[in-house]
Amino acid sequence: MDMIVTPTGRLKGELQALSSKNYTTRYLLVAALAEGTSTIRFPAHSEDGEAMRRCIRDLGAVVEEDDEKIVVTGFGRHPRPVKELNVGNAGAVLRFVLSIAALLPEVTFVNAYPQSLGKRPHDDLITALQGMGVEIEHHNGKLPITVKGGHPRGGKIQVSGSVSSQFLSSLLFLTPLLDEDSEIEVLHDLKSKVVIGQTLEVLAQAGIRVEASDDLMHYRVPGRQKYRAQEYTVQGDYPGSAAVLAAAAVTQSDVKLYRLTEDSKQGERAVVDVLRAMKVPLTHENGIVHVQGNGRLTAGEFDGDEFTDGVLAMVAASVFAEGTSRFYNVENLRYKECDRITDYLTELRKAGANVEEKRDEIIVHGRPEGVEGGVEIDAHFDHRVIMALTVVGLRAKNPIRIRDAHHVAKSYPQYFDHLKLLGAQVQWVE
Numbered sequence: 065m066d067m068i069v070t071p072t073g074r075l076k077g078e079l080q081a082l083s084s085k086n087y088t089t090r091y092l093l094v095a096a097l098a099e100g101t102s103t104i105r106f107p108a109h110s111e112d113g114e115a116m117r118r119c120i121r122d123l124g125a126v127v128e129e130d131d132e133k134i135v136v137t138g139f140g141r142h143p144r145p146v147k148e149l150n151v152g153n154a155g156a157v158l159r160f161v162l163s164i165a166a167l168l169p170e171v172t173f174v175n176a177y178p179q180s181l182g183k184r185p186h187d188d189l190i191t192a193l194q195g196m197g198v199e200i201e202h203h204n205g206k207l208p209i210t211v212k213g214g215h216p217r218g219g220k221i222q223v224s225g226s227v228s229s230q231f232l233s234s235l236l237f238l239t240p241l242l243d244e245d246s247e248i249e250v251l252h253d254l255k256s257k258v259v260i261g262q263t264l265e266v267l268a269q270a271g272i273r274v275e276a277s278d279d280l281m282h283y284r285v286p287g288r289q290k291y292r293a294q295e296y297t298v299q300g301d302y303p304g305s306a307a308v309l310a311a312a313a314v315t316q317s318d319v320k321l322y323r324l325t326e327d328s329k330q331g332e333r334a335v336v337d338v339l340r341a342m343k344v345p346l347t348h349e350n351g352i353v354h355v356q357g358n359g360r361l362t363a364g365e366f367d368g369d370e371f372t373d374g375v376l377a378m379v380a381a382s383v384f385a386e387g388t389s390r391f392y393n394v395e396n397l398r399y400k401e402c403d404r405i406t407d408y409l410t411e412l413r414k415a416g417a418n419v420e421e422k423r424d425e426i427i428v429h430g431r432p433e434g435v436e437g438g439v440e441i442d443a444h445f446d447h448r449v450i451m452a453l454t455v456v457g458l459r460a461k462n463p464i465r466i467r468d469a470h471h472v473a474k475s476y477p478q479y480f481d482h483l484k485l486l487g488a489q490v491q492w493v494e
């Protein structure tokens with residue numbers, strides 16, 4: 065399905081933010097790793113959430129759900145042997161479950177999205193698990209991947225963090241269940257470091273003890289721990305909301321987004337500060353972000369690694385800013401659903417934006433006068449490209465057509481309905 069985005073001058077209204085993808089995947093996993101029954105309130109309903117539900121069900125968790133909660137009875141440290149797992153296009157789900165699969169004799173992760181997740185590298189996690197005595201068959205570090213586990217060893221574990229923080233998170237979920245205590249050392253660098261705060265928060269909520277160094281590069285994890293069955297409440301999602309806030313920032317707007325707590329550990333919370341730095345009129349109080357956009361933005365320079373999944377939306381906003389913006393320290397955007405630097409900038413240029421790339425930077429020469437539009441955009445299987453190009457389309461001079469925009473459902477199936485509620489002119493076409 066394609067989406068036609070027609071230029072829209074004004075947005076007005078109030079929305080409840082969607083539920084957090086990253087907390088939903090984590091709560092489902094720790095609930096499955098507990099032996100009792102856990103309840104997850106307000107889980108995200110999206111393809112990635114569904115992928116984690118499918119995997120934990122296949123591994124033996126009992127999952128029941130209604131409109132507002134999921135009840136999970138876990139399998140503890142004894143997942144059910146299964147031949148195949150399908151994680152859809154969800155990187156975090158694949159990486160987290162890969163380590164848990166090491167508790168099984170043999171399981172293959174199938175390649176359901178050869179053009180997206182099928183291109184992403186998992187070498188660093190594979191190497192770490194091999195060091196723990198797990199045999200792994202793979203295709204140059206990519207899917208399909210077969211894990212031949214059984215009895216992974218704890219002890220001294222090393223993992224590179226230079227491509228993704230998900231590899232470290234994955235090991236932090238597995239190691240508490242091992243017989244030995246573990247010491248995890250992160251090699252090279254740790255990208256998307258802020259997300260590790262979410263992993264540690266969820267582990268603590270599940271009753272798991274982990275000692276982390278202040279720089280988040282070293283961990284001590286006692287073995288033989290048990291995940292506690294719990295009640296969890298999922299908070300609002302900043303990465304998805306970033307696109308709605310960017311849309312409000314580039315138009316004449318009066319938009320309130322609820323359920324965005326000021327003290328959230330989501331790094332993408334920083335998009336509120338980014339927009340503020342771009343001089344977008346807004347307030348953030350009592351979990352409500354209120355944008356009263358006047359369409360005027362000022363360029364700025366930002367460390368994108370602080371708000372990884374919000375960068376594309378902020379770049380889209382900066383397309384209309386006065387001056388040149390720079391988003392640096394973003395190389396790992398190249399290893400996401402698509403190459404979020406080269407592929408994304410290709411689409412932005414088609415729409416009329418003036419952008420440049422470096423290996424680890426996106427540079428935007430703002431066009432406050434607007435961009436031409438009137439083009440077809442390739443979604444590259446990437447929900448965040450779809451959301452960001454929609455923001456650009458709202459302020460273009462002519463409509464844009466985003467091909468295969470249904471991939472927005474990876475994280476935010478209601479995105480276009482939410483924008484419509486605010487008055488955006490967006491329309492699905494076959």
Ligand SMILES: O=C(O)C1=C[C@@H](OP(=O)(O)O)[C@@H](O)[C@H](O)C1
Pocket residue numbers: 086089156227228229230233255256259372373396
């Ligand atoms: O741990 C997580 O849930 C995630 C970590 C981040 O990935 P990287 O660590 O690969 O940057 C983020 O982009 C992704 O959407 C979710």
Ligand SMILES: C=C(OP(=O)(O)O)C(=O)O
Pocket residue numbers: 085153154155156157373400401448475
């Ligand atoms: C990169 C993302 O997700 P994942 O790595 O889980 O596929 C994302 O949600 O933007």
